[in-house]
Amino acid sequence: MKAMMIKSVMTASLVGVLATGCATTGYMGPDGQAGTSKTTKGAVIGGLVGAVAGVLTGDDAVERRQRALVGAGVGGLAGGAIGNYQDRQERALRDRLAGSGVQVVRDGDNITLNMPGNVTFDHDQSNVKPQFYGTLGEVASTLNEYNQTVIQVAGFTDSTGTDSYNQALSERRANAVASYLTSKGVASNRMVIKGLGESYPIASNDSEAGRAQNRRVEITIVPVTQ
Secondary structure (H helix, E strand, C coil): CHHHHHHHHHHHHHHHHHHHHHHHCCEECCCCCEECCCCCCCCCCCCCCCHHHHHHCCCHHHHHHHHHHHHCCCCCECCHHHHHHHHHHHHHHHHHHCCCCCEEEEECCEEEEEEEHHHHECCCCCCECHHHHHHHHHHHHHHHHCCCEEEEEEEECCCCCCHHHHHHHHHHHHHHHHHHHHHCCCCHHHEEEEECCCCCCCCCCCCHHHHHHHCEEEEEEEECEC
């Protein structure tokens, strides 16, 4: 029940932000009414890195993973131990990923790693760049050390191209990152993998700089609780 309440509150907040964005873009639709173009959609939500994944972590898939891990003998965390565990993991990730281009964002007890597409993939590709292997290896090492968590891997694109193409590309990129983590020993039963296409931009798609921010993979690390 608590998770559902949190999800509802966060979803309502996100909807409010998106509604604000729609009201302030100044775009006029073909019917002469104010609206939102495909490229300007989400231009005002740049401060929400990790918040989108935070909303998604309340879904049934993550909760099922948490219950399955507890059933498989992975001890659940409770009370103040949750925050302490994530505090230590956050420090480890910040130390190991310093200078890598990966942004570490803390949202309550969840930790999100924002991996920009320009450091993770070549343009319009879904194979992880070889020069990013070391960084993902550090992520995998930390996830293996702190194994009392569910890991959500979510792929995103900019608005260039068709919705269906972007959806498929985001899925391939999320799967590529998840597959590499698995190859480094991260248990696949801890993962929830999602492709979200061009939904949930964190910057305006009107500029190349904004589109580059929207092309990303986010890894959200959620503690397993009792």
